[in-house]
Amino acid sequence: MTTTTLSASAAANAARRGSAAGRIALITGAWLTFALFLLLPLYVVLSEALKLGFGTFFTALVEPDAISALKLTLLAVGISVPLNLVFGVAAAWCVSKYEFRGKSILVTLIDLPFSVSPVIAGLIYVLLFGAQGFFGEWLQERDIQIIFALPGIVLATVFVTVPFVARELIPLMQEQGTQEEEAARLLGANGWQMFWHVTLPNIKWGLIYGVVLCAARAMGEFGAVSVVSGHIRGYTNTLPLHVEILYNEYNHVAAFSVASLLLALALVILLLKQWSEARLSRLKSAGDEE
């Protein structure tokens, strides 16, 4: 070995110098991967949408079916995100503030929907509430429609987005511990006062981060919603399903126009995510310095 003749620091310098060429190669590789995998698809969506000019682009967006799909998507997001927000806070609260047997199983169960295919998420509700399902007859007698209607779409959306808020909050709240809450209690705050004035300000950015991720998935969910929606145009079509229908009708320009609307929403979500993440890490580093 040459180490016997080289001083240790010279070896370290040589290693650094040797890595300069490797470094440029790796950075170039990362840029190429980024451009090829992430930028090109974005470019394709926009260029296909604007192929026939801005006129056709806007026509596809203001068409009544597109508008009703947008409304349905917003409605489904508007119902499912708050549900999972409340669940996420409750779940993170009991997991992070107390010790109890079976906690790790509970955490695994909270994450379970992530490893279930969205198509299965739709299927299980069809088995329960569909015409042939366990509650099918009972629902039919009472004229309640769940599958091929809004409740089914909301259920499927809620299922696939269950873990998002809880997942962000659990590590954050575990790190923060219980001292501040205990202090608030000892100073005479009741349960709600403690939650609103102590816990909530502490978890605010993690909560926003989780909600942003949850909303992104809820807005774009396709497989699960596709199973339960029945694809009734103007009634049970969400935006992603509307994209599919237009695409399968070979109406590619309209499909990509609606897709670019979803793309714009996705970019807004990325910005919001970046912003809440930055606030979160600033909060954490401030905490570390204390």
Add this chain to the structure above:
Amino acid sequence: MSRRISPVIPGFGLTLGYTLVYLSLLVLIPLGAMFVHAAQLSWDQIWNIVSAPRVVAALKLSFSTALCAAVLNGVIGTLLAWVLVRYTFPGRRLIDAMIDLPFALPTAVAGIALTALYAPAGLVGQFATALGFKIAYTPLGITLALTFVTLPFVVRTIQPVLADIPREVEEAAACLGAKPFQIFRHVLVPALLPAWLTGFALAFARGVGEYGSVIFIAGNMPMKTEILPLLIMVKLDQYDYHGATTIGVLMLVVSFILLLLINLLQRRIERP
């Protein structure tokens, strides 16, 4: 149940109760209902469904493409995480922010965009055509779509671990005469492997179940490019609930066994 309740913090019963009821009603009971439905079938019926050539072909395709995509992500993801953590260069923050695009972008949008890109006449596909092969409408196209939608998993699990490894450790190894590959093999790989496996498992599980981004680029030819989730969809459209349910259960069981194996492997690595 033995538990240690923090004496002054209220809400244990309320929050645990709410969590359990919510999870049971929305996740556990519906999933259980699928297993109950499948349990009503005899073993012969179940075997007939899962041994049908079309189901076997879809099973192989789904798991092999998800595996390839997860491995591909293991390489690309490690490269991206490494570059983002270790180097400062123009565009670093942009790339870092955009890594999450596949999670934010609806899968149907990813699906049609990738199809347009990799179709025989598409922006990238035309080069493949010139070289005499196809990307879209083949397993290769499915793998690429899965790689796209699962790209963030490996990057995001490795990034924090990599940031925590002090550079001095590598420098010390270099001073002791280790060559770059030896440093990689003996210093970085052991430190990164648990996180890498987590990212790999997440990407794999997501890839097996993925539907939206794949159905556009797959071409969906039975026996050739038909994935398992699509087959469930096809059975449902034919009102074949037994078939759909059995395939669903099969998919969940195989996925869980594989995730369990990855989990065990991870524990062995973490506690040698």
